[in-house]
Amino acid sequence: MINLHHTYDGLVFDMDGTLADTMPTHFVAWSRSMAAHGIVFSEERFYALGGVPAPVIVEMLAREQGKSVDAEVVAEAKEVLFLELLKDVQPVIPVHAIAEFHREHMPMAIATGSPRWVAEKILKTLGIYQWFGAVVGADDVVNPKPALDTYLRAAELIGVDPLRCHAFEDTDLGMEAARNAGMTVININTLL
Template sequence: MQFEGIIFDLDGTLVDTMPAHYRAWRQTAEGHGLVLSEDRFYELGGVPTTRIFSMLSEEQGIKIDPEAAAIQKEEAFVSLLSEVEPIPQVMEVVQENHGKVPMAVATGAMRWVMERILNEQNLSHYFTEFVASEDTERHKPFPDVFLEAARRLGVSPEKCCVYEDAQLGIEAGQAAGMHVIDVRTFHTPRRITAGA
């Protein structure tokens, strides 16, 4: 099938950022007395940072300011950006379709973090539309981020293909009625914690 639009998740899909994200998560969470295992971190892929801090705070009975903690975590993450690289198999798809098929980035990341990653990796010019966590009320597994990307591309959802690496994102793409390619079938991020 020939797709009329291609939508890419960012973290763990376009760019291999997940190990750096987890390092930043662990550092920030521990600073607040919170625990986030690496397995749980991957299960929550696609959930905005502020929302995860709210969940951890509630579950573990530790009162924090989720928005302030999210900013701390993202600042810790961007300090590690020199360590991350694009995922080669996904970049092949991006380069093959550049200028032929409209493409968008649709992420649960904050806009400033998304822009920082794309600029550091020199990837922005490949895409015409960008949807970040601030652009929709509901986040993955709801389909809103992908539906908004399709709307901005001017392509009907069923004619879009989504590249994703997280279960919640895959569910969101399917809920949007799009064809979904699971990046985990050909890329496994490096784990930080032994035996995790």
């Protein structure tokens, strides 16, 4: 087990694809909701945009494909469908184990590109919501990922200097956001 207690004061976890294996479920929800509006969203592009808020993705793809949609409505429909599929979500075992090991020893937070209420529902479904002192979603900051605001707010809410935090991420955009916030980043893909 990675023991981070001696060198860091706080841990901040991305959620989708990092702590919870939600990405396959998100892709199904995305595929169905985008197809309903005639928008193509390839799996490769989906993974490349991991961590970017849903309305931003909808606007970008609609613009690129010459479609006119209400990005907020499409994003909300995607989240509703995702929640219907949520029962299938499992934790990412190595990252879950790290969080479980450190949960009583140091402050921990979630910094996600999902809306906070969706993140909280996922954490409760996995039975780990109470492990975290703060959950910061895309709707809690002015500039969500890939900006650094989500990570800075998470550190602030658990009372730890971002420079004393370890961040766990699975996407390049998320890792860049955490690094820009001054955190040391662990690419969870190296743990799998």
